Amino acid sequence: MKQSLQLRLGQHLTMTPQLQQAIRLLQLSTLDLQAEIQEALETNPMLEAAELGASDDWDSSSKDDASTPSSETGESAISAEQSADVTSESQDAAPTEMDKIPDELPVDSNWDDVYDSLPTSTASSISAEDQQRMFENQSGAGESLQQHLIWQMELTPFSDIDQRIAEAIIDSIDDDGYLSCTLEDIHQGLLGEYDIELDEVEAVLHQVQNYDPVGVGARNLRECLLLQLKQENHDRPEVARAYRIVDKFLDMLGGRDYNQVVRRMKITMEELQEAVILIQTLNPRPGGVIASAPAEYITPDVLVKKLKGKWTVELNPETMPKLRVNAQYASYIKRADSSADNTFMKNNLQEARWFIKSLSSRNETLLKVSTSIVERQRGFLEHGEEAMKAMVLADIADELGMHESTISRVTTKKYMHTSRGIFELKYFFSSHVSTAAGGECSSTAIRALIKKMVAAEAPGKPLSDSKLAKILEEQGINVARRTVAKYREAMSIPPSNERRRLV
DSSP states (O other): OOOOOOOOOOOOOOOOHHHHHHHHHHHOOHHHHHHHHHHHHHHOTTEEEOOTTOOOOSOGGGOOOOOOOEEEESSSOOOOOOOOOOOOOOTTSOOOGGGOOOSSOOOOOOOSSSSTTSOOOOGGGSOHHHHHHHHHTSOOOOOOHHHHHHHHHHTSOOOHHHHHHHHHHHHTBOTTSBBOSOHHHHHHHHTTTOOOOHHHHHHHHHHHTTSSSTTTTBSSHHHHHHHHHTTSOTTSHHHHHHHHHHHHOHHHHHTTOHHHHHHHHTOOHHHHHHHHHHHHTSOSOGGGGTSOOOOOOOOOSEEEEEETTEEEEEEOGGGSOOEEEOHHHHTTOOTTOOOHHHHHHHHHHHHHHHHHHHHHHHHHHHHHHHHHHHHHTHHHHHHOGGGOOOBOHHHHHHHHTOOHHHHHHHHTTOEEEETTEEEEGGGGOBOEEEBTTSOEEEHHHHHHHHHHHHHTSBTTBOOOHHHHHHHHHHTTBOOOHHHHHHHHHHTTOOOHHHHOOOO
16 A cells, blocks of 8 residues: 555644533533532632622622523523623733633533543542531431331330231331231241241231331232221221222222122112222322432522513522632732742632633523523413423524534533423423424423323223324324323323223
């Protein structure tokens, strides 16, 4: 092969540490970003948080607060306020190439999943003592189901052997309140310690089944419902009928075979309806009353409000502390001083300036994307899910001149507070289905229509997937039956034969 020289011209973006930091901050969630900011404040002496409402003694040139920009959506073009300025270096410091911070950081890129593998928290950098302190400050999740049952067991006059059996039974109860293993397994596990019979284990189980919440310790759904019905007044005829239905015909009831239940029970449809109403008041997961999961709180990144007939978008100031460079420390930097201390301060000053600028870039990008989403989804804000427009990442990317991967980073784990609730930014993106008029209807709007039609259907004659598809077609939405079934299953709505009910 003949060797030759070729001259090629091309452009490429150098992934400097500063650019890597800007892109990484862009995709962090609120909690991870706050942890990143806290770490920066603890490791960089040049960076400090400015308290809201505090008077500043520094010169105005050193006040570089990461403010909260806002934008107003209307008929005019999108406008975004500059969220932070770059801190000017002290007069005594010599400028370098590293000090030249561009007005806009090129955080937009077409690399997919470049930083997905990087850690987004700083837990590894926290000392063992700090981790222990953080663990001790965590709020408790409340009393567990096992703790609640153990408390009742200790109030029961058990013998030592029966108490050990009760402990083994309680340990085998899951969060829903059901016994997760057989009595034979519990019996075999205790034989190594005590010489007991299987009947003794079953007797203790019946005692545990009298504990609160009612129905706990059941081995199946039938037993759970029967335990709860035993607490009702059996002098009432509907209670006696409900007990017999659950005991003998629960499978038929679950299959909505009401006619067969009526014939077997020799009762009227009205009497069956009274019993079914009572059965529906029972709790099939009694353990959930006690073993509830701790509440998860979401802090929105973006606030959307309607002021004077226009939707305004602003960043949540509570999620972003105001940062600035410590002007007093910056004034200690001396020109042409190459000592270790001076170099250390200069490097930290530059890192602080880049960090503030990266936060500013993140704020501006998040605000622009959120404003564009609100502009396109006014119908949802005004009328709800049924007015949601079809929108994909490419629509926002083309409008803002960014890459789809950048829009994906911005909308991941970022939340918007609206008058209709708090939604992740990705919620507003959905695929579309063509309409008879040649337009598009979003899948979110179709799911909302299906949910609305199912809620309004007759209890005894639920709508099939084919009927739902036909109704949508009459409204000008062309959607296949299998698509309706897919959307219905995604909303955890059972098929029509399982939705048939008496009341």
